[in-house]
Amino acid sequence: MSNYxxxxxxxxxxxxxVPDFEREHYQNLHIDIDIELxxxxxxxxxxxxxxxxxxxxxxxxxxxxxxxxxxxxxxxGEEIVSTIKRQFAIKAIELKIAKNKILPSTxxxxxxxxx
Numbered sequence: 001m002s003n004y005x006x007x008x009x010x011x012x013x014x015x016x017x018v019p020d021f022e023r024e025h026y027q028n029l030h031i032d033i034d035i036e037l038x039x040x041x042x043x044x045x046x047x048x049x050x051x052x053x054x055x056x057x058x059x060x061x062x063x064x065x066x067x068x069x070x071x072x073x074x075x076x077g078e079e080i081v082s083t084i085k086r087q088f089a090i091k092a093i094e095l096k097i098a099k100n101k102i103l104p105s106t107x108x109x110x111x112x113x114x115x
Contacts (some may be wrong), residue, residue, distance in 0.1 A: 008032040014065035036092040077113045
């Protein structure tokens with residue numbers, strides 16, 4: 001048995017991009033995150049201590065986006081993943097970060113990190 005929580009469609013603003021001009025202004029990023037919990041007990045206790053608080057995960061991601069300026073989505077993703085792994089007992093994590101309208105023929109470009 002596996003237990004997951006997820007936040008999909010999270011939008012943050014951050015300064016990111018390889019060219020300097022991209023980092024001059026905040027850009028919108030789209031984030032999906034799936035977290036597999038270490039605890040395998042069923043979700044029948046109705047106890048927040050048996051899971052992760054979605055608001056805490058959102059706050060971590062938004063805070064990292066607000067306080068850092070990265071060139072690469074990969075670096076931003078590593079910071080998010082490593083912070084969550086340090087703060088919570090998790091078994092696995094999958095993070096998807098996408099930027100929109102960066103290339104003329106695409107809606108989104110991005111990265112997926114699995115740990």
